[in-house]
Amino acid sequence: MTNSSSLERHAAGPGFFLMIVALVLPAFCWAQTSGEQLFQASCSACHSIGGGRRVGPDLDGVVERRSEAWLGQFIKSSQSLVKSGDAEAVAVFEEFSSMVMPDFPLPDEEIAELLVYIGAQGSNVPEVVAANVAEETQAATPVSADHVLKGLELFQGSTRFSNGGPGCNACHHVKNDAVIGGGILARELTTVFSRMGGDGVGAILGQAPFPVMQAAYKNQPLTEDEIAYLVAFLQSADEQHLFQQPRDYGFGLFASGALGAGVMYLFFAIIWRGRKRGSVNQEIYDRQPPSHN
Numbered sequence: 546m547t548n549s550s551s552l553e554r555h556a557a558g559p560g561f562f563l564m565i566v567a568l569v570l571p572a573f574c575w576a577q578t579s580g581e582q583l584f585q586a587s588c589s590a591c592h593s594i595g596g597g598r599r600v601g602p603d604l605d606g607v608v609e610r611r612s613e614a615w616l617g618q619f620i621k622s623s624q625s626l627v628k629s630g631d632a633e634a635v636a637v638f639e640e641f642s643s644m645v646m647p648d649f650p651l652p653d654e655e656i657a658e659l660l661v662y663i664g665a666q667g668s669n670v671p672e673v674v675a676a677n678v679a680e681e682t683q684a685a686t687p688v689s690a691d692h693v694l695k696g697l698e699l700f701q702g703s704t705r706f707s708n709g710g711p712g713c714n715a716c717h718h719v720k721n722d723a724v725i726g727g728g729i730l731a732r733e734l735t736t737v738f739s740r741m742g743g744d745g746v747g748a749i750l751g752q753a754p755f756p757v758m759q760a761a762y763k764n765q766p767l768t769e770d771e772i773a774y775l776v777a778f779l780q781s782a783d784e785q786h787l788f789q790q791p792r793d794y795g796f797g798l799f800a801s802g803a804l805g806a807g808v809m810y811l812f813f814a815i816i817w818r819g820r821k822r823g824s825v826n827q828e829i830y831d832r833q834p835p836s837h838n
């Protein structure tokens with residue numbers, strides 16, 4: 546009772562109004578910034594809002610074009626939607642030369658904040674005629690052997706990054722004769738160049754949209770040159786992967802091992818066919834006089 550009467554007293558003056566503003570405003574700002582932060586950290590490498598096409602489509606007006614449920618599904622896993630045969634998803638996917646957008650399994654509240662931010666941006670920003678990234682990607686320029694080698698050394702950590710980040714093969718593997726086997730924490734990158742194009746890979750390296758990678762390079766970003774070398778290496782690994790003898794001998798290795806073991810067991814069975822079958826210990830034990838306790 547005392548509570549409600551003190552509230553009523555405040556309601557009479559402007560203090561009450563200020564109190565409400567003071568309580569609501571930070572919450573409102575927080576929602577704003579977290580949508581923005583999410584977008585900057587996870588999406589801006591590939592998307593602009595009203596700034597034209599980058600690796601992916603311009604997201605200006607996307608909130609009006611698509612339903613919220615569709616957007617949520619697409620952001621969480623665009624490929625699941627494409628594979629389910631959803632016409633709109635298939636159309637954007639094909640328009641972007643079947644470039645795969647990474648999955649963002651974010652909680653629903655964060656997706657909602659993202660969409661609020663995307664919806665609030667753009668709209669009356671003038672249309673920018675952007676270069677057709679996807680086409681540029683297909684006509685990939687040949688890479689210099691020197692860049693490829695530098696990229697390879699950075700990838701496997703035999704050259705250190707100037708800002709000291711970890712080598713990529715701590716977490717990733719690329720099938721290539723020259724590469725020491727890499728980690729399996731994250732996806733294999735052998736054909737990532739075909740999937741994302743040089744711009745896509747470059748965008749990811751400049752500002753990784755994946756939390757694990759973000760943490761690894763947060764205070765030790767890659768330099769522009771390092772990114773160019775790595776992209777060159779990934780392009781060449783992708784082009785050459787069909788000609789490589791991967792170190793992954795797979796089932797052949799397993800099968801020859803199993804066959805070899807079989808032959809060995811057969812061999813032992815033959816040379817030791819006259820061996821004692823029972824346990825020696827058991828015979829000694831049986832010979833002892835019974836013990837008394």
Ligand code: HEC
Nearest residue numbers: 587588591600601602620623637638641644645646649754
């Ligand atoms: C590595 C680049 C990359 C990143 C990072 C990325 N996207 Fe995409 N995005 C794409 C590409 C490429 C497409 C085109 C469709 C496809 O390839 O599946 C796309 C398509 C979309 C679409 C469909 C657009 C339309 O017109 O229907 C939405 C929505 C979208 N992205 C939102 C996001 C959001 C939100 C984030 C951040 C959480 C994000 N994307 C991060 C590359 C990316």
Ligand code: HEC
Nearest residue numbers: 647711712713715716731732737746749755757758761775
């Ligand atoms: C600490 C571990 C870690 C390190 C180090 C790391 N990454 Fe990643 N990377 C990840 C994770 C996790 C993902 C998220 C998706 C996945 O599992 O592939 C990812 C995704 C990627 C992707 C997108 C793959 C795809 O198909 O969606 C590329 C390209 C990539 N990394 C390149 C690199 C390069 C080049 C380096 C070295 C500069 C590097 N990464 C270092 C953990 C790492």
